[in-house]
Amino acid sequence: MCTKKKREMRLGLINLMICVFLVTSNLGLTVALTNNSSQIKNICEFPAIFNFGDSNSDTGGLTAVYGQALPPNGQTFFGKPVGRFCDGRLVIDFVAESLGLPYLSAYLDSIGSNFSHGANFATAGSTIRPQNTTITQSGYSPISLDIQYAEYYKFYKESQVVRNQGGVFEELLPKEGYFTRALYTFDIGQNDITAGYKLNLTTEQVKASIPDIINQFAKVVRGVYAQGGRSFWIHNTGPLGCLPYMLDHFLLTAAQVDEFGCASPLNEVSQYYNSQLEDIVTQLRRDLPLASITFVDIYSIKLKLITQAKRHGFEKPLVACCGIGGKYNFNNTMRCGSTEIVNGKEILVAKSCDNPSKRIIWDGIHYTEAANKWIVDQIMKDSSYTNPSIPLEMACQKLN
Template identity: 60%
Template sequence: MELLKLHLIALFLLPTSTLGFNKCNFPAIFNFGDSNSDTGGLSAAFGQAPPPNGATFFHSPSGRYCDGRLLIDFIAESVGLPYLDAFLDSMGTNFRHGCNFATAGSTIRRQNTTIWQSGYSPISLDVQYLQFSDFITRSQNFREKGVFQNLFPEEDYFSRALYTFDIGQNDLTAGYKLNMSTEEVKAYVPDVLGQLSHVIKLIYGQGGRTVWVHNTGPVGCLPYVMDRFLVTAAQIDKHGCSSPYNDVSQYFNLKLRELVLQLREELPAAAITYVDVYAVKYSLISQAKKLGFENPFVACCGHGGKYNYNRFIKCGSKTVVNGTETVLAVSCKDPSTRISWDGTHFTEAANRWIFDQVVGGAFSDPPVSLKFACNKMNTSQK
């Protein structure tokens, strides 16, 4: 019922008509992010996400930490474009309609650690931007030489493309892994968002004009967070999530929304949409059973414990017993009934439900659907 109300409110808030706006015809998508939108970057660099990842839709590992499609895949489908290949993948890739620079474990600002120590990717947002900038130059050089022309975007695609951002969640958990308090994590949020702002401005300088920014989801509802950071009963809200960790997510999102408003003033030709995926994901988790899902805190693919999650035995992990290889962390029988895939990421079924809520603009500022997101609006929700 609450979601229906929000949808109706959004309809009334839409510009008198999207009748006066042009439907967007995005020729390409360029994505920046972490595991929530990684379609193969980390797998290409550090080894493929093992089966049963990919089993539901792709029927084999696809570089995604999910049983199937991610939000970015549904975004590509909805605008009539192919799924995005990862920039780091050298096997059978086609970048004509865009490129994905996201890698699982990525953060906005660089981490003073290695992926082997902390799990965070060395491909932070500034590196993703450098890859993008290099991609622009080199792709056009190849096209001018007549080499692989059909595998790279045409020059005007960059100004007409959709630029998507889904990153920041790992910046928050990074502080907790260093035993910082919630207040200490909040204290560095402005610096994190300052670096995000810098990259968006650089992309604008390269001609990018349509930006679709997801805020960060409710970190305190993720099984791996509740398991890793030993959440106490007193910290659990009425829906089973950890309030302190969700509090820092909401603070990050508040500051991110303020940043988007500021960027609209500083980048006058840009159409920047802020998408509240936090509200959608929290609604999904809090209404899981009503929406046909099982316990939202039990991972589909995992091993043992309260949440079927063990950070040392992740989805697809194997061991050898008496000379026989055995998979320790296997998939549940029906991933479509689960919200959490592996304790950290969402299932395809959950991703599809989330996408269906956000694509129409009901959770966006301005409240405009994806198909009209290239139109710059003069008003913003307050």
């Protein structure tokens, strides 16, 4: 009898535990579903992207003015040169893809362009501060960030006047409401740092120029905000000391080269610039109360890729895929796509490596499509690279 009672009590206890488990499991499921539903509601539906930058995000601005990029640029994805200094897609292209938007047309390219979902004001060689040289003297674009903003302002003011004429203009230009709801992306600053070094400034002199560079950057962000821009996605600059064109330019001592072959002084300046940029972003959040500003640590992502290349399926991280000669397969006078006349025939001499998908650096300055995709994949799957920690599709949410 005693044994029977114990058995019944044990069964009752087991049944109670099962009930508790089922209730808590269902409760957890309900909470999870509720959280997911809330998250889905908070996903931003960006109707357009307006991009400002340099060659890291130029989709045809510079080539619209100075002539198309040479083959083999574009070979991997587009099958031909399409205004990008890369074998295929850039980071901005993958960002557009992830948001379900078409690739951005360059503002300066009037032939066959469609601006219904945004425009790209970036040009290769652009700096934040205006340069007091011509492009033939220094290689830097005259279309600095202030000029890019002037282009944007003109586009913002005049696009609706033209669009209201109806017909094809309605299909090629953004709706008026898109400007406030758009994502504004910035990837610029690399050339401001390298310009100082090319003028033979010391590292301390380059650092001294950075506060003014940052202030001019902030001025443009404020300008876009004044025109109704609310969602900003800002990239810092990458590890310049790991790029072949910079490594080839400097005579470095052994003490200045780190264990991965990168130039430590150049990377330190990049980090200093990035810290100043992050500080101004913090200030902009205070000053622009309706803005959602996301700071993206591109530096850490690119450094991780370069220093852990083999682990991630890449090889020769400091050697250009497309180029000719030297330790880094880079020659500043014969860049990717350069040709020579041999026996009366034009021969491509600065050509692509056999497998760009295994390489990080495309032409000594820019990254390959494979590297660009890897970079965006890290941003998408690891929110620790963004401040605030927020996925791209929720970058309109003000969490700061």
